[in-house]
């Protein structure tokens with residue numbers, strides 16, 4: 151990849167405070183097309199806030215964000231979405247009163263595609279649901295589907311928006327082991343097809359296997375970045391900031407396990 | 421295989437539903453057009469009132485049922501429509517049809533101006549702000565004497581003379597026209613891209629924005645549409661009662677009534693608010709006769725019971741029945757594949 155081509159997503163020096171808390175503290179990241187950037191860090195590290203800032207939902211106190219070289223940090227969330235940056239939510243927000251397929255149609259109607267006809271949107275939604283293997287639930291009411299299915303629904307909606315950049319905030323949380331595998335393969339495939347993917351994930355094992363690069367956030371700051379092997383080998387960083395217990399437990403846990411114990415060991419670090 | 425069969429079965433069911441709805445609509449249209457020939461003056465007035473409240477409930481449904489913004493202060497647009505019509509007819513000497521349309525547009529324009537700041541508020545704050553707006557406009561109407569005649573009010577010319585039936589007839593048809601237009605608009609909202617945007621906003625406004633929906637513009641357009649039809653209803657109402665003053669044109673009891681009707685019938689559906697208006701108005705008349713002294717208390721109790729017993733409104737009740745019927749119709753094997 152040529153160095154002169156602007157990355158799909160370029161985050162520079164983003165800062166966000168909530169009162170005394172520095173949720174995001176000068177984070178810079180770049181994601182290129184065709185690449186998965188894994189973002190890990192303990193609870194409260196600022197991962198979701200970072201996703202909120204990129205998607206325009208939260209305004210940063212400082213810093214710049216560019217999408218294919220165009221600044222987007224002053225845009226509203228709907229403008230960012232229409233440009234081609236789609237996101238999912240850690241706590242999924244299915245649109246109640248709409249069926250599963252209608253939820254996904256919203257992505258096709260209002261995302262970058264801007265479908266004018268609901269029929270066309272339905273066709274696209276059907277494809278997106280098939281991609282996440284949720285086609286059989288298309289007509290179900292979204293309040294009646296399982297947690298894992300809402301995660302898939304959320305991802306399908308993001309896909310229906312036809313994004314270049316996908317921001318996935320813990321897409322595997324609450325998803326069973328077998329379905330996780332489906333989603334992991336899908337995410338890898340999406341990257342191969344040229345999308346830039348920022349993958350926030352608590353299940354570190356997964357991030358390590360499918361990310362091209364990994365960034366580690368702690369207390370809002372990026373403390374390490376690089377290919378998974380290098381970051382994992384950086385014992386000093388991992389032990390000092392995340393705690394050995396974190397690595398030991400998380401790396402050895404099954405993928406569908408929730409909430410690893412974190413940060414208590416690491417807080418003593420420099 | 422079974423899934424394909426089941427879904428084609430459901431689609432067939434939908435097609436039958438659609439054609440049944442079309443036949444029903446035509447029959448209903450014929451009945452509504454002929455109704456004035458069969459009703460006494462008394463019942464024609466009640467029916468006209470049902471049409472008016474159905475319009476108000478339906479217009480409220482666009483902003484509250486579909487978009488999730490509880491605009492109790494929609495009475496402001498009712499009053500603005502009424503006053504705009506009265507002023508256009510008595511002071512500007514405009515013809516009735518033009519005056520009605522302009523009155524609706526005046527209410528819509530007023531909404532477009534005040535909408536942006538108020539729509540920044542959400543939930544209870546929005547509801548209270550719209551109520552305050554309604555009171556503010558009433559005070560303005562009472563104090564802008566040069567334009568509105570202040571507390572004295574405005575007297576309007578009558579459209580027809582003769583028997584009570586003949587007097588009410590033109591207002592019945594005007595109100596019917598407004599209601600049909602309002603229902604057509606609501607139906608469009610219920611199936612259109614725009615409507616998907618509104619329903620997403622109702623479910624989760626932040627998420628809706630992240631899906632690419634221009635929430636500010638969508639909310640504003642929804643409320644302006646709501647204000648337009650509310651203003652049209654206010655304009656026809658002013659013609660009908662031939663005398664308006666600030667107390668009657670900006671009457672919050674009207675808001676209580678149309679919101680109860682919409683809630684009862686089912687928010688976010690097209691038929692619900694109309695059914696609700698019919699039911700409440702008929703109940704009111706029945707209870708009025710039977711419990712003359714305490715009819716408001718009895719009506720309130722009846723409405724509370726109904727809302728408590730069917731929180732989704734009449735339409736939800738009907739839909740549940742329909743879903744049960746569909747389940748019973750589906751074969752057991754199809755049911756298996758559905759899981």
Ligand SMILES: Nc1ncnc2c1ncn2[C@@H]1O[C@H](COP(=O)(O)OP(=O)(O)O)[C@@H](O)[C@H]1O
Nearest residue numbers: 168171173191192193194195196197198199200
């Ligand atoms: N809206 C908010 N108001 C106040 N504090 C917030 C808000 N959102 C996040 N925070 C705080 O910012 C920090 C980072 O949170 P978050 O981004 O959710 O972390 P993560 O997703 O990595 O678990 C936490 O300390 C959290 O309490």
Ligand SMILES: [Mg+2]
Nearest residue numbers: 197198199240
């Ligand atoms: Mg988070």
